[in-house]
Amino acid sequence: MEIEARPTKVGVISCSGESEAEGTIARNAVRLVMEKYRPGLVVTLCLPLYLAGDGGERDFAKKVPVIAVDGCEKTCARMATEKYSGEIASWIDIRELLKQWGVTAELSRSHPGELERELTERVAQEIVRRIDRLIEEGKVEVEVQ
Amino acid sequence: MPDETAAENHSEIVVLPCSGLDKEAGSASREIALLLSERGVPIVCPVLYERSPKRYEKELGAGRLVVIDGCKTGCASKLAAERGLKVARKLTVTEAAKRLGIEAGKDPHLREALRDVLPTLAEELLAIEPAESPAAADGQDPFRSTVDYREFSVEKFIFRIPTSGYFFNENDCWARVVGGRARVGISDYVQQSASDMIFFDPPEIGIEVSIFDEVGSLETTKTALDIISPVSGRVVAVNKEVVDAPELINEDPYERGWAVEIELTDLEEDKELLMDSPAYFDYLKQKAEKEHEELYGG
Protein backbone atom coordinates (compact mmCIF):
# COMPACT_ATOMS: atom_id res chain seq x y z
CA MET A 1 0.00 0.00 0.00
CA GLU A 2 1.36 3.37 -0.97
CA ILE A 3 0.31 5.30 2.10
CA GLU A 4 1.19 8.93 1.78
CA ALA A 5 3.42 10.36 4.42
CA ARG A 6 1.10 11.32 7.25
CA PRO A 7 -2.35 11.03 5.71
CA THR A 8 -5.00 13.06 7.44
CA LYS A 9 -7.91 10.74 6.83
CA VAL A 10 -8.88 7.20 7.66
CA GLY A 11 -10.83 5.15 5.15
CA VAL A 12 -13.50 2.85 6.54
CA ILE A 13 -15.18 0.26 4.36
CA SER A 14 -18.13 -1.84 5.36
CA CYS A 15 -19.50 -4.94 3.74
CA SER A 16 -22.79 -4.46 1.88
CA GLY A 17 -24.57 -6.57 4.40
CA GLU A 18 -27.73 -7.81 2.76
CA SER A 19 -27.55 -11.39 3.84
CA GLU A 20 -27.16 -11.04 7.55
CA ALA A 21 -28.16 -8.69 10.34
CA GLU A 22 -24.49 -8.24 11.17
CA GLY A 23 -24.11 -6.62 7.76
CA THR A 24 -26.69 -4.03 8.63
CA ILE A 25 -24.92 -3.38 11.91
CA ALA A 26 -21.62 -3.00 10.04
CA ARG A 27 -23.04 -0.42 7.60
CA ASN A 28 -24.82 1.58 10.23
CA ALA A 29 -21.88 1.58 12.63
CA VAL A 30 -19.54 2.86 9.93
CA ARG A 31 -21.99 5.59 9.04
CA LEU A 32 -22.36 6.56 12.68
CA VAL A 33 -18.62 6.92 13.08
CA MET A 34 -18.42 9.11 10.00
CA GLU A 35 -21.36 11.34 10.89
CA LYS A 36 -21.15 11.57 14.66
CA TYR A 37 -18.00 10.29 16.30
CA ARG A 38 -15.19 11.17 13.95
CA PRO A 39 -16.61 13.63 11.39
CA GLY A 40 -13.96 15.16 9.19
CA LEU A 41 -11.54 12.32 9.85
CA VAL A 42 -13.32 9.33 8.37
CA VAL A 43 -13.99 8.78 4.68
CA THR A 44 -16.38 5.93 4.01
CA LEU A 45 -15.62 3.82 1.00
CA CYS A 46 -18.61 2.57 -0.91
CA LEU A 47 -18.12 -1.16 -1.49
CA PRO A 48 -20.31 -1.51 -4.61
CA LEU A 49 -18.58 1.49 -6.20
CA TYR A 50 -15.27 0.04 -5.12
CA LEU A 51 -16.01 -3.26 -6.78
CA ALA A 52 -17.38 -1.60 -9.91
CA GLY A 53 -14.09 0.29 -10.19
CA ASP A 54 -15.80 3.62 -10.52
CA GLY A 55 -14.73 6.85 -8.90
CA GLY A 56 -11.64 7.35 -6.85
CA GLU A 57 -12.35 4.79 -4.12
CA ARG A 58 -9.58 2.33 -5.00
CA ASP A 59 -6.86 4.93 -5.44
CA PHE A 60 -7.86 6.74 -2.30
CA ALA A 61 -7.72 3.51 -0.31
CA LYS A 62 -4.09 3.10 -1.39
CA LYS A 63 -3.15 6.42 0.19
CA VAL A 64 -4.77 6.18 3.60
CA PRO A 65 -5.02 3.54 6.32
CA VAL A 66 -8.20 1.53 5.84
CA ILE A 67 -10.33 -0.21 8.42
CA ALA A 68 -12.52 -2.96 6.97
CA VAL A 69 -15.69 -3.96 8.79
CA ASP A 70 -17.28 -7.28 7.88
CA GLY A 71 -20.54 -8.83 8.96
CA CYS A 72 -19.85 -12.44 8.19
CA GLU A 73 -17.19 -15.01 7.37
CA LYS A 74 -17.17 -14.10 3.69
CA THR A 75 -15.18 -10.96 4.61
CA CYS A 76 -16.13 -9.04 1.48
CA ALA A 77 -14.88 -5.64 2.69
CA ARG A 78 -11.49 -6.99 3.67
CA MET A 79 -11.04 -9.09 0.54
CA ALA A 80 -12.07 -6.26 -1.78
CA THR A 81 -9.66 -3.81 -0.15
CA GLU A 82 -6.78 -6.27 -0.21
CA LYS A 83 -7.48 -7.16 -3.81
CA TYR A 84 -7.72 -3.63 -5.19
CA SER A 85 -5.80 -1.39 -2.86
CA GLY A 86 -3.50 -3.34 -0.61
CA GLU A 87 -3.12 -4.31 3.00
CA ILE A 88 -5.71 -3.05 5.45
CA ALA A 89 -4.71 -1.24 8.62
CA SER A 90 -7.32 -2.91 10.79
CA TRP A 91 -10.16 -5.37 10.48
CA ILE A 92 -13.35 -5.80 12.48
CA ASP A 93 -15.28 -9.03 12.36
CA ILE A 94 -18.74 -8.23 13.73
CA ARG A 95 -19.57 -11.85 14.40
CA GLU A 96 -16.47 -12.26 16.49
CA LEU A 97 -17.34 -9.13 18.44
CA LEU A 98 -20.89 -10.32 19.09
CA LYS A 99 -19.49 -13.62 20.28
CA GLN A 100 -17.15 -11.83 22.66
CA TRP A 101 -20.04 -9.79 23.98
CA GLY A 102 -22.16 -12.89 24.49
CA VAL A 103 -24.87 -11.88 22.06
CA THR A 104 -26.94 -14.89 21.06
CA ALA A 105 -30.33 -13.35 20.24
CA GLU A 106 -31.54 -13.46 16.66
CA LEU A 107 -31.09 -10.07 15.05
CA SER A 108 -32.99 -8.37 12.25
CA ARG A 109 -31.23 -7.20 9.10
CA SER A 110 -34.16 -5.10 7.90
CA HIS A 111 -35.87 -3.78 11.03
CA PRO A 112 -33.20 -2.89 13.54
CA GLY A 113 -34.72 -2.61 17.00
CA GLU A 114 -33.33 -1.54 20.33
CA LEU A 115 -30.85 -4.40 20.59
CA GLU A 116 -29.57 -3.84 17.07
CA ARG A 117 -29.19 -0.11 17.76
CA GLU A 118 -27.28 -0.79 20.95
CA LEU A 119 -24.97 -3.20 19.17
CA THR A 120 -24.46 -0.69 16.36
CA GLU A 121 -23.31 1.86 18.93
CA ARG A 122 -20.90 -0.61 20.49
CA VAL A 123 -19.45 -1.54 17.12
CA ALA A 124 -19.12 2.15 16.28
CA GLN A 125 -17.14 2.64 19.48
CA GLU A 126 -14.88 -0.24 18.53
CA ILE A 127 -14.24 1.40 15.16
CA VAL A 128 -13.45 4.64 16.98
CA ARG A 129 -10.95 2.81 19.20
CA ARG A 130 -9.20 1.42 16.14
CA ILE A 131 -9.07 4.86 14.58
CA ASP A 132 -7.63 6.37 17.72
CA ARG A 133 -5.02 3.64 17.85
CA LEU A 134 -3.95 4.53 14.32
CA ILE A 135 -3.56 8.12 15.40
CA GLU A 136 -1.52 7.13 18.45
CA GLU A 137 0.71 5.01 16.24
CA GLY A 138 1.36 8.03 14.07
CA LYS A 139 -0.30 6.51 11.02
CA VAL A 140 -2.74 9.39 10.74
CA GLU A 141 -1.90 13.03 11.37
CA VAL A 142 -4.72 14.67 13.31
CA GLU A 143 -5.53 16.06 16.70
CA VAL A 144 -7.69 13.73 18.77
CA GLN A 145 -10.98 15.47 19.64
CA MET B 1 -37.81 43.83 -39.46
CA PRO B 2 -39.57 42.20 -36.53
CA ASP B 3 -42.00 44.47 -34.76
CA GLU B 4 -40.19 45.34 -31.56
CA THR B 5 -43.42 46.21 -29.80
CA ALA B 6 -44.87 42.74 -30.36
CA ALA B 7 -45.77 40.91 -27.18
CA GLU B 8 -44.23 37.69 -28.47
CA ASN B 9 -40.83 36.89 -29.77
CA HIS B 10 -40.54 33.88 -32.03
CA SER B 11 -37.01 34.48 -33.10
CA GLU B 12 -36.27 30.82 -32.60
CA ILE B 13 -37.91 30.46 -36.03
CA VAL B 14 -36.74 32.09 -39.27
CA VAL B 15 -38.86 32.18 -42.43
CA LEU B 16 -37.85 31.93 -46.06
CA PRO B 17 -40.80 32.74 -48.32
CA CYS B 18 -40.79 32.42 -52.06
CA SER B 19 -40.74 35.60 -54.12
CA GLY B 20 -43.59 34.72 -56.48
CA LEU B 21 -44.93 37.93 -57.94
CA ASP B 22 -47.10 36.59 -60.71
CA LYS B 23 -49.64 34.53 -58.82
CA GLU B 24 -51.99 34.90 -55.85
CA ALA B 25 -50.20 32.10 -54.01
CA GLY B 26 -46.89 34.00 -54.27
CA SER B 27 -48.53 37.07 -52.76
CA ALA B 28 -49.98 34.88 -50.02
CA SER B 29 -46.51 33.47 -49.28
CA ARG B 30 -45.16 36.99 -48.76
CA GLU B 31 -48.17 37.96 -46.67
CA ILE B 32 -47.75 34.95 -44.35
CA ALA B 33 -44.10 35.88 -43.88
CA LEU B 34 -45.14 39.42 -42.93
CA LEU B 35 -47.63 38.06 -40.41
CA LEU B 36 -44.86 35.96 -38.90
CA SER B 37 -42.50 38.91 -38.76
CA GLU B 38 -45.07 40.76 -36.68
CA ARG B 39 -44.60 37.94 -34.16
CA GLY B 40 -40.86 38.38 -34.04
CA VAL B 41 -39.86 35.92 -36.77
CA PRO B 42 -36.98 37.17 -38.92
CA ILE B 43 -37.57 37.02 -42.68
CA VAL B 44 -34.95 35.87 -45.14
CA CYS B 45 -35.45 37.66 -48.43
CA PRO B 46 -34.91 34.95 -51.07
CA VAL B 47 -33.57 37.32 -53.68
CA LEU B 48 -31.01 38.89 -51.38
CA TYR B 49 -30.12 35.49 -49.95
CA GLU B 50 -29.51 34.17 -53.44
CA ARG B 51 -27.08 37.03 -54.10
CA SER B 52 -25.48 37.32 -50.65
CA PRO B 53 -25.82 34.15 -48.57
CA LYS B 54 -23.69 35.57 -45.75
CA ARG B 55 -26.22 38.28 -45.14
CA TYR B 56 -28.51 35.91 -43.26
CA GLU B 57 -25.93 33.67 -41.65
CA LYS B 58 -26.79 34.83 -38.15
CA GLU B 59 -30.55 34.43 -38.53
CA LEU B 60 -30.26 31.03 -40.17
CA GLY B 61 -27.87 29.88 -37.48
CA ALA B 62 -30.18 31.02 -34.72
CA GLY B 63 -33.54 29.66 -35.75
CA ARG B 64 -35.40 26.71 -37.14
CA LEU B 65 -36.13 27.29 -40.77
CA VAL B 66 -39.68 27.54 -42.08
CA VAL B 67 -40.04 27.63 -45.84
CA ILE B 68 -43.11 28.97 -47.61
CA ASP B 69 -43.59 28.09 -51.25
CA GLY B 70 -46.45 29.68 -53.13
CA CYS B 71 -46.90 26.71 -55.39
CA LYS B 72 -45.51 23.32 -56.27
CA THR B 73 -42.66 24.87 -58.21
CA GLY B 74 -41.09 25.14 -54.79
CA CYS B 75 -38.63 27.96 -55.43
CA ALA B 76 -37.99 28.66 -51.74
CA SER B 77 -37.51 24.94 -50.97
CA LYS B 78 -35.10 24.60 -53.86
CA LEU B 79 -33.11 27.56 -52.67
CA ALA B 80 -32.92 26.08 -49.17
CA ALA B 81 -31.79 22.75 -50.59
CA GLU B 82 -29.14 24.36 -52.76
CA ARG B 83 -27.72 26.11 -49.72
CA GLY B 84 -27.79 22.93 -47.65
CA LEU B 85 -30.24 24.35 -45.12
CA LYS B 86 -32.16 22.08 -42.79
CA VAL B 87 -35.88 22.80 -43.14
CA ALA B 88 -37.96 22.36 -39.99
CA ARG B 89 -41.31 22.95 -41.62
CA LYS B 90 -42.60 23.72 -45.05
CA LEU B 91 -45.83 25.21 -46.29
CA THR B 92 -47.05 25.21 -49.88
CA VAL B 93 -49.78 27.82 -50.14
CA THR B 94 -51.70 26.22 -52.99
CA GLU B 95 -51.86 22.91 -51.15
CA ALA B 96 -52.82 24.48 -47.83
CA ALA B 97 -55.50 26.61 -49.50
CA LYS B 98 -56.94 23.58 -51.25
CA ARG B 99 -57.16 21.84 -47.91
CA LEU B 100 -59.33 24.76 -46.77
CA GLY B 101 -61.46 24.63 -49.86
CA ILE B 102 -59.86 27.63 -51.57
CA GLU B 103 -58.37 27.68 -55.08
CA ALA B 104 -55.46 30.16 -55.38
CA GLY B 105 -55.84 32.28 -58.51
CA LYS B 106 -53.56 33.39 -61.32
CA ASP B 107 -54.02 37.05 -60.52
CA PRO B 108 -51.38 38.19 -57.96
CA HIS B 109 -53.80 40.32 -56.01
CA LEU B 110 -54.94 38.63 -52.81
CA ARG B 111 -58.65 37.94 -52.66
CA GLU B 112 -60.61 38.02 -49.44
CA ALA B 113 -61.16 34.26 -49.23
CA LEU B 114 -57.46 33.50 -49.21
CA ARG B 115 -56.46 36.55 -47.19
CA ASP B 116 -58.86 35.49 -44.41
CA VAL B 117 -57.14 32.14 -43.84
CA LEU B 118 -53.58 33.44 -43.85
CA PRO B 119 -53.47 34.11 -40.06
CA THR B 120 -54.46 30.47 -39.49
CA LEU B 121 -51.68 29.25 -41.75
CA ALA B 122 -49.20 31.56 -40.00
CA GLU B 123 -50.30 30.20 -36.63
CA GLU B 124 -49.67 26.62 -37.80
CA LEU B 125 -46.13 27.53 -38.71
CA LEU B 126 -45.51 29.05 -35.27
CA ALA B 127 -46.54 25.80 -33.63
CA ILE B 128 -43.34 23.98 -34.57
CA GLU B 129 -41.42 22.80 -31.51
CA PRO B 130 -38.61 24.95 -30.20
CA ALA B 131 -35.11 23.85 -31.17
CA GLU B 132 -33.24 21.51 -28.89
CA SER B 133 -30.34 23.47 -30.14
CA PRO B 134 -30.42 25.57 -33.29
CA ALA B 135 -27.95 24.08 -35.70
CA ALA B 136 -25.39 26.13 -37.50
CA ALA B 137 -26.09 27.10 -41.09
CA ASP B 138 -24.15 24.02 -42.20
CA GLY B 139 -26.46 21.75 -40.19
CA GLN B 140 -23.68 20.63 -37.82
CA ASP B 141 -23.69 21.04 -34.06
CA PRO B 142 -21.26 23.91 -33.45
CA PHE B 143 -20.51 22.52 -29.98
CA ARG B 144 -19.42 19.12 -31.22
CA SER B 145 -15.67 19.51 -30.77
CA THR B 146 -13.77 17.26 -28.35
CA VAL B 147 -13.23 18.55 -24.85
CA ASP B 148 -10.03 17.82 -22.95
CA TYR B 149 -10.06 17.69 -19.18
CA ARG B 150 -7.79 18.24 -16.25
CA GLU B 151 -8.62 16.76 -12.88
CA PHE B 152 -7.73 16.90 -9.23
CA SER B 153 -8.82 14.81 -6.30
CA VAL B 154 -9.97 15.64 -2.82
CA GLU B 155 -10.01 12.49 -0.71
CA LYS B 156 -11.78 9.89 -2.82
CA PHE B 157 -13.52 12.42 -5.06
CA ILE B 158 -12.16 13.30 -8.47
CA PHE B 159 -13.21 16.60 -10.02
CA ARG B 160 -12.82 17.41 -13.69
CA ILE B 161 -12.51 20.76 -15.41
CA PRO B 162 -12.24 21.36 -19.17
CA THR B 163 -8.86 22.70 -20.14
CA SER B 164 -10.13 25.41 -22.51
CA GLY B 165 -13.13 26.95 -24.20
CA TYR B 166 -15.09 27.36 -20.98
CA PHE B 167 -15.62 30.25 -18.59
CA PHE B 168 -16.75 29.92 -15.01
CA ASN B 169 -18.40 32.06 -12.39
CA GLU B 170 -17.99 31.69 -8.66
CA ASN B 171 -21.31 29.84 -8.51
CA ASP B 172 -19.52 27.00 -10.31
CA CYS B 173 -21.56 27.40 -13.44
CA TRP B 174 -19.86 27.36 -16.80
CA ALA B 175 -20.34 28.86 -20.24
CA ARG B 176 -18.90 27.17 -23.29
CA VAL B 177 -18.51 29.74 -26.01
CA VAL B 178 -18.68 28.97 -29.72
CA GLY B 179 -19.08 31.91 -32.06
CA GLY B 180 -21.81 34.21 -30.82
CA ARG B 181 -23.37 31.63 -28.53
CA ALA B 182 -22.73 29.90 -25.30
CA ARG B 183 -24.01 26.73 -23.72
CA VAL B 184 -24.39 26.93 -19.97
CA GLY B 185 -24.33 24.28 -17.29
CA ILE B 186 -23.05 23.37 -13.85
CA SER B 187 -19.61 22.09 -13.01
CA ASP B 188 -18.57 18.58 -12.11
CA TYR B 189 -17.93 19.80 -8.58
CA VAL B 190 -21.49 21.01 -8.16
CA GLN B 191 -23.08 17.92 -9.64
CA GLN B 192 -21.10 15.70 -7.31
CA SER B 193 -21.86 17.86 -4.31
CA ALA B 194 -25.55 18.19 -5.09
CA SER B 195 -26.02 14.47 -5.80
CA ASP B 196 -28.44 12.92 -8.25
CA MET B 197 -30.47 15.22 -10.47
CA ILE B 198 -34.15 14.46 -10.58
CA PHE B 199 -35.69 17.59 -12.08
CA PHE B 200 -34.67 20.40 -14.37
CA ASP B 201 -36.99 23.39 -14.69
CA PRO B 202 -35.71 25.30 -17.71
CA PRO B 203 -36.12 28.98 -18.48
CA GLU B 204 -38.41 30.19 -21.24
CA ILE B 205 -36.91 30.39 -24.66
CA GLY B 206 -36.54 33.92 -25.87
CA ILE B 207 -36.02 35.60 -22.51
CA GLU B 208 -33.20 38.06 -22.06
CA VAL B 209 -30.80 37.32 -19.23
CA SER B 210 -28.00 39.23 -17.64
CA ILE B 211 -24.87 37.74 -16.18
CA PHE B 212 -25.69 36.21 -12.80
CA ASP B 213 -29.38 35.84 -13.58
CA GLU B 214 -30.96 32.47 -12.92
CA VAL B 215 -31.40 30.35 -16.04
CA GLY B 216 -33.22 27.35 -14.79
CA SER B 217 -33.32 25.39 -11.58
CA LEU B 218 -32.39 21.89 -10.61
CA GLU B 219 -33.67 19.60 -7.94
CA THR B 220 -31.60 16.70 -6.69
CA THR B 221 -32.16 13.93 -4.19
CA LYS B 222 -30.37 16.15 -1.71
CA THR B 223 -31.06 19.79 -2.52
CA ALA B 224 -32.35 22.39 -4.96
CA LEU B 225 -30.13 24.81 -6.82
CA ASP B 226 -30.31 27.48 -9.47
CA ILE B 227 -28.18 27.65 -12.58
CA ILE B 228 -26.58 31.08 -12.44
CA SER B 229 -25.77 32.35 -15.90
CA PRO B 230 -22.13 33.30 -16.47
CA VAL B 231 -23.14 35.30 -19.54
CA SER B 232 -25.65 37.86 -20.77
CA GLY B 233 -27.84 37.35 -23.77
CA ARG B 234 -30.99 35.72 -24.96
CA VAL B 235 -32.02 32.14 -24.27
CA VAL B 236 -32.33 30.42 -27.65
CA ALA B 237 -32.53 26.79 -26.63
CA VAL B 238 -32.85 24.44 -23.71
CA ASN B 239 -31.47 20.93 -23.65
CA LYS B 240 -34.53 18.74 -24.07
CA GLU B 241 -32.47 15.65 -23.30
CA VAL B 242 -31.71 17.06 -19.86
CA VAL B 243 -35.33 18.06 -19.30
CA ASP B 244 -36.29 14.43 -19.92
CA ALA B 245 -33.32 12.87 -18.14
CA PRO B 246 -31.69 15.30 -15.70
CA GLU B 247 -29.25 12.61 -14.60
CA LEU B 248 -27.34 13.44 -17.79
CA ILE B 249 -25.93 16.34 -15.84
CA ASN B 250 -24.43 13.87 -13.36
CA GLU B 251 -23.15 11.63 -16.12
CA ASP B 252 -21.66 14.28 -18.39
CA PRO B 253 -21.86 17.74 -16.80
CA TYR B 254 -19.75 19.60 -19.36
CA GLU B 255 -20.94 18.18 -22.66
CA ARG B 256 -24.19 16.28 -22.99
CA GLY B 257 -25.38 17.75 -19.68
CA TRP B 258 -25.56 21.34 -20.94
CA ALA B 259 -28.73 23.05 -19.76
CA VAL B 260 -29.34 26.21 -21.75
CA GLU B 261 -28.00 27.89 -24.88
CA ILE B 262 -27.66 31.65 -24.94
CA GLU B 263 -27.09 34.05 -27.79
CA LEU B 264 -24.47 36.38 -26.38
CA THR B 265 -24.79 40.11 -26.17
CA ASP B 266 -21.64 41.22 -24.38
CA LEU B 267 -19.14 38.45 -23.83
CA GLU B 268 -16.13 40.72 -23.52
CA GLU B 269 -17.70 42.62 -20.67
CA ASP B 270 -18.96 39.43 -19.02
CA LYS B 271 -15.52 37.86 -19.20
CA GLU B 272 -14.16 40.47 -16.84
CA LEU B 273 -16.21 38.82 -14.13
CA LEU B 274 -15.44 35.25 -15.11
CA MET B 275 -12.59 32.77 -14.72
CA ASP B 276 -11.09 30.85 -17.58
CA SER B 277 -10.30 27.15 -17.14
CA PRO B 278 -6.84 27.48 -15.55
CA ALA B 279 -8.05 30.14 -13.12
CA TYR B 280 -11.11 28.09 -12.22
CA PHE B 281 -8.98 25.03 -11.65
CA ASP B 282 -6.89 26.82 -9.03
CA TYR B 283 -9.91 28.48 -7.49
CA LEU B 284 -11.89 25.27 -7.26
CA LYS B 285 -9.05 23.20 -5.88
CA GLN B 286 -8.70 25.58 -2.95
CA LYS B 287 -12.42 25.80 -2.43
CA ALA B 288 -13.01 22.05 -2.61
CA GLU B 289 -10.26 21.26 -0.16
CA LYS B 290 -11.63 23.79 2.28
CA GLU B 291 -15.32 22.96 1.86
CA HIS B 292 -15.11 19.25 1.58
CA GLU B 293 -15.05 18.57 5.26
CA GLU B 294 -18.28 20.49 5.76
CA LEU B 295 -20.04 18.86 2.83
CA TYR B 296 -19.03 15.31 3.44
CA GLY B 297 -17.98 15.23 7.05
CA GLY B 298 -14.76 13.54 6.08
Add this chain to the structure above:
Amino acid sequence: MNDEKVYVIPCSGIGKATASVGRDAAFKVVEEKRPDTSDTLCLSLLTMKDADTVEKVTGAKVITIEGCAKDCARKNVEASGRAPDISHRVHDFLKEHRDFKPETVLDTGEGGRKLSEIIAEQVADEVDELIRKP
Protein backbone atom coordinates in the same frame (compact mmCIF):
# COMPACT_ATOMS: atom_id res chain seq x y z
CA MET C 1 -29.03 -24.24 -10.19
CA ASN C 2 -31.93 -22.40 -8.65
CA ASP C 3 -34.68 -21.05 -10.84
CA GLU C 4 -37.32 -21.00 -8.13
CA LYS C 5 -36.61 -17.55 -6.78
CA VAL C 6 -36.12 -14.11 -8.16
CA TYR C 7 -33.14 -12.32 -6.65
CA VAL C 8 -33.74 -8.70 -5.74
CA ILE C 9 -30.35 -7.05 -5.37
CA PRO C 10 -29.94 -3.48 -4.14
CA CYS C 11 -26.73 -1.58 -4.72
CA SER C 12 -26.34 -0.96 -0.99
CA GLY C 13 -24.27 2.12 -1.46
CA ILE C 14 -23.31 3.63 1.85
CA GLY C 15 -23.09 7.23 0.69
CA LYS C 16 -26.66 8.13 -0.29
CA ALA C 17 -30.06 8.04 1.30
CA THR C 18 -31.50 6.77 -1.98
CA ALA C 19 -29.30 3.70 -1.65
CA SER C 20 -30.87 3.04 1.75
CA VAL C 21 -34.30 3.41 0.17
CA GLY C 22 -33.40 0.79 -2.43
CA ARG C 23 -32.07 -1.53 0.22
CA ASP C 24 -35.20 -1.20 2.34
CA ALA C 25 -37.36 -1.81 -0.72
CA ALA C 26 -35.46 -5.01 -1.46
CA PHE C 27 -35.99 -6.24 2.10
CA LYS C 28 -39.71 -5.45 1.90
CA VAL C 29 -40.03 -7.57 -1.20
CA VAL C 30 -38.08 -10.57 0.00
CA GLU C 31 -39.26 -10.58 3.61
CA GLU C 32 -42.82 -9.30 3.45
CA LYS C 33 -44.33 -9.25 -0.01
CA ARG C 34 -42.84 -12.26 -1.78
CA PRO C 35 -40.92 -14.28 0.81
CA ASP C 36 -41.56 -17.56 -1.03
CA THR C 37 -40.59 -16.42 -4.50
CA SER C 38 -37.81 -13.95 -3.92
CA ASP C 39 -34.62 -13.47 -2.01
CA THR C 40 -31.74 -11.08 -1.82
CA LEU C 41 -28.00 -11.54 -1.61
CA CYS C 42 -24.86 -9.53 -1.14
CA LEU C 43 -23.80 -7.89 -4.36
CA SER C 44 -20.16 -8.13 -3.39
CA LEU C 45 -20.36 -11.92 -3.13
CA LEU C 46 -21.64 -12.10 -6.67
CA THR C 47 -18.94 -9.80 -7.94
CA MET C 48 -16.23 -11.71 -6.18
CA LYS C 49 -17.65 -14.93 -7.61
CA ASP C 50 -18.41 -16.59 -4.31
CA ALA C 51 -19.30 -20.18 -5.29
CA ASP C 52 -22.48 -20.45 -3.20
CA THR C 53 -23.78 -17.16 -4.48
CA VAL C 54 -23.01 -17.89 -8.10
CA GLU C 55 -24.79 -21.21 -7.79
CA LYS C 56 -27.88 -19.54 -6.36
CA VAL C 57 -28.08 -17.01 -9.13
CA THR C 58 -27.30 -19.29 -12.05
CA GLY C 59 -30.50 -19.74 -13.99
CA ALA C 60 -32.41 -17.43 -11.66
CA LYS C 61 -33.96 -14.10 -12.55
CA VAL C 62 -32.43 -10.93 -11.10
CA ILE C 63 -33.83 -7.50 -10.39
CA THR C 64 -31.43 -4.74 -9.36
CA ILE C 65 -32.27 -1.55 -7.50
CA GLU C 66 -29.81 1.32 -7.89
CA GLY C 67 -29.28 4.09 -5.37
CA CYS C 68 -27.84 6.45 -7.93
CA ALA C 69 -26.95 6.83 -11.59
CA LYS C 70 -23.63 5.01 -11.19
CA ASP C 71 -25.59 1.76 -11.54
CA CYS C 72 -23.24 -0.26 -9.37
CA ALA C 73 -25.68 -3.13 -8.86
CA ARG C 74 -26.18 -3.62 -12.58
CA LYS C 75 -22.46 -3.28 -13.31
CA ASN C 76 -21.49 -5.70 -10.59
CA VAL C 77 -24.10 -8.23 -11.69
CA GLU C 78 -22.81 -7.92 -15.25
CA ALA C 79 -19.27 -8.40 -14.00
CA SER C 80 -20.40 -11.76 -12.67
CA GLY C 81 -21.22 -12.81 -16.21
CA ARG C 82 -24.90 -12.00 -16.76
CA ALA C 83 -27.18 -9.01 -16.97
CA PRO C 84 -30.06 -8.30 -14.61
CA ASP C 85 -33.52 -9.05 -16.00
CA ILE C 86 -34.86 -5.77 -14.71
CA SER C 87 -32.95 -2.77 -13.40
CA HIS C 88 -34.43 0.13 -11.43
CA ARG C 89 -33.10 3.45 -10.21
CA VAL C 90 -34.58 4.88 -7.04
CA HIS C 91 -34.47 8.38 -8.42
CA ASP C 92 -36.77 7.42 -11.30
CA PHE C 93 -39.38 6.66 -8.67
CA LEU C 94 -38.51 9.91 -6.94
CA LYS C 95 -39.27 11.82 -10.13
CA GLU C 96 -42.81 10.54 -9.96
CA HIS C 97 -43.14 10.98 -6.22
CA ARG C 98 -41.39 14.22 -5.59
CA ASP C 99 -42.72 14.58 -2.06
CA PHE C 100 -41.10 11.37 -0.86
CA LYS C 101 -37.53 12.53 -0.77
CA PRO C 102 -35.54 10.43 1.73
CA GLU C 103 -33.82 12.14 4.63
CA THR C 104 -30.57 10.46 5.63
CA VAL C 105 -28.65 7.28 5.00
CA LEU C 106 -29.29 5.99 8.52
CA ASP C 107 -32.93 7.04 8.66
CA THR C 108 -34.72 7.66 5.37
CA GLY C 109 -37.66 9.25 7.18
CA GLU C 110 -41.33 9.03 6.39
CA GLY C 111 -40.83 10.06 2.78
CA GLY C 112 -38.09 7.54 2.28
CA ARG C 113 -40.14 4.75 3.81
CA LYS C 114 -43.08 5.54 1.56
CA LEU C 115 -40.81 5.54 -1.43
CA SER C 116 -39.43 2.15 -0.40
CA GLU C 117 -42.97 0.83 -0.20
CA ILE C 118 -43.81 2.10 -3.69
CA ILE C 119 -40.70 0.54 -5.15
CA ALA C 120 -41.33 -2.69 -3.29
CA GLU C 121 -44.88 -2.92 -4.67
CA GLN C 122 -43.67 -2.62 -8.22
CA VAL C 123 -40.80 -5.01 -7.74
CA ALA C 124 -43.12 -7.54 -6.10
CA ASP C 125 -45.31 -7.50 -9.20
CA GLU C 126 -42.23 -7.93 -11.35
CA VAL C 127 -41.20 -10.91 -9.27
CA ASP C 128 -44.57 -12.48 -10.07
CA GLU C 129 -44.11 -11.84 -13.78
CA LEU C 130 -40.59 -13.19 -13.85
CA ILE C 131 -41.59 -16.30 -11.98
CA ARG C 132 -44.27 -16.98 -14.58
CA LYS C 133 -41.80 -16.60 -17.45
CA PRO C 134 -39.92 -19.72 -18.55
